[in-house]
Amino acid sequence: MNELDQAGLARLRDGWISGGAMFEFAPVEWKEVATASSPDEQERRLLAIAAQALDVALRPAAPKTLKRRPPLPVLALPMLPERLRPLLRAALKYAADARLKTRVAALVASRGFVLHPMDWMPSVSDQESPDIYAPWVDWQAGADSQKQSRREDLTAETWDDFYPAARRSALIDLRRSAPALARTLIETKGASEPAEVRLALVELMRFGLGADDVPFLKSLSADRSGKVREMAGRLLARLGERGNQADGGSEDSTAELAAFIEEGKSGFIRRRATYAPIKPKSQAQQARRADLFASCYFGDLVVRFGRTEPDFIGAWQFGVDDGADLFLVRMVAVSGSDEAVASLADLLAAAGGRLAILGLQLTARLDSGRKRVLVRQILNDAQNLAALILVEGAEAGWLEWSDLAKGKTLPALRSAVSGDNDVTRRNAEQYLEAVGFLASPVSAEKLIGEVVAAGLPPASPSLSLLRLNAALAGNPNQMINPEKIA
Known part of the structure; x- marks a missing residue:
């Protein structure tokens, strides 16, 4: 419909609004269709033709950039x-x-x-x-219905049939049931992915992490992404392997961090080693200490003092410096072995109070039993109860x-x-x-x-x-x- 036709329709509309008869002003073609025995019927027929023109002929065309989306996937559970x-x-x-x-x-x-x-x-x-919402996540990422409808197992051949969220869920399941198969998929298919995707895939190695994963994780020391190398180094540290030295300076950083820790003795009869944080002398030192705790690996620090990870945790003097306590707990959560995490969680839960709340930093790596022990202890103490929001992976x-x-x-x-x-x-x-x-x-x-x-x-x-x-x-x-x- 051109501008002249639109102007004619506007004239008809204005005439009807003012209460006048507009049959005489209609286009000739419309008069042939709208002709009737009475003036009222002529106006009614003309009105019907105008309404059809406005509703159909003037309907805006869809933009060329508009894309048809597949139907929203039906999830495996019923709707609320x-x-x-x-x-x-x-x-x-x-x-x-x-x-x-x-x-x-x-x-x-x-x-x-x-x-x-x-x-x-x-x-x-x-x-x-x-995980039940993975199809919806992928749908928003542009997943097509054909791929979403498939239910094959994740293999090298079906890798591209899975969108990211569904693939992540499938890999987690595989790492728990068949870790070697999942590792092979991550190694072979992840190599060609962008750095962000490779990092997300390597992070999934934490599920079912074991000694068989060491060769692959060590091979990542040559990865072109610094974040991937760092993630691999932390996972190796959890397995008791010495920190990844690929980026250099790790030994010096660990030695610098150890200088912020004072070794002492306690007990009169049975002397035992203790480790306490040294109070920083300036804001710059305090910031540097925080950076070192975040970048060094717990296993490397413990080796500097000639101790095992559980022994070092048991000898740490909690309460001397609240900031250092938090940094140490986070360090163990990121790079400590499973034994160290469990030992620290048990110690903090038994101590209760502020230390039990510190234990919430470990929940991403704790089994459900230890998580529940921590939560119950925090409830029993009734200190900072709102911190329970921080529990990761809680049931x-x-x-x-x-x-x-x-x-x-x-x-x-x-x-x-x-x-x-x-x-x-x-x-x-x-x-x-x-x-x-x-x-x-x-x-x-x-x-x-x-x-x-x-x-x-x-x-x-x-x-x-x-x-x-x-x-x-x-x-x-x-x-x-x-x-x-x-």
Whole structure:
């Protein structure tokens, strides 16, 4: 339709708006179609023709850059029941960032459901969302339906049939069940990938990491990416191999870090070695010490003192310098052996208080049993409960009411929500969000009752995840009615 036709339609429209008859002003072709015995019928027919022209002839053409997307993949779990979606939306709205929103999705997945895509979708770069959402991640990355519909095992031949999220999930499964096969795939197919992809693939070697992986990891000392070399060196350090010297200066850096640590003796009868951090003399020294703890490997540091990793951990004087304690724990988490991580986690959990909270830095490498021990100890101490949000790889919905009731947690919460201190109340609300993910449905429901009775408004947004948790009972046919906990 050209501009002249559009102007004619505009004239007809303006005439009808003013209440006049416009048949005489219509194009000749339209008059032939719209001719009728009465003037009213002529106007009605003319109006129908104009409406058809406006709705069809003037419909904008789709841009040439517009691409047709395949249908959104159907996930392997059923969608969350419609009656629970208001609770879900409230929990997502209260979650402050993408990481906490992912936790909401993880809680729902642990109860056998997935979220509606209009409520939440993982981002294209999301690697923390539950594996069940991998098809959605790949769909956003431009995955086509043909590849998504395939269900073959990941092999060298089917490598390109998997989009990144699905491939990552398949490789993790392989590293747990057949680590040698996964390593071969990473070695052969990863070599031609860009540096960012190679780094992500090498990082997956942490699953099922063992002595058989050493030759491949050592071969990465010649990789063209410094980040890949660094990741390989850390994984080798976890296996007890000396730090990767490919980038140079590692020995000097370790010696420099050791100079920040003082070796001493304790005990009158049975003398034993102790290791304590030396207080830096300036901000520059403090910053340098932090850099050294972050860049050196724990095994190399221990060798400087002639000790084993568990022995060095047992001899470290916690409490002398809080900053150094944090740096050491992070160092062990990144490059310590499995034995060192387990030993440090046990020590920190037994110590309780601030040290137990430090143990949360290790959770990415702890088994579920040790994670639960740490969480229970933090609950028992009731110190900085909001730090539970930092637990990495935590299981959802296991915390029982007895775990909450036997320590100092409930009294501390009652006091916080009933007081006038806004800071304390906000801290308590952050804790409620953290425990909303960890608690069982029964524990969540009981905790709601406790804090509401203590003075927290029943409609407080901080209860949103607890309410969703309580409504998501394990058996879909026995889910708690949301109205009972509203």
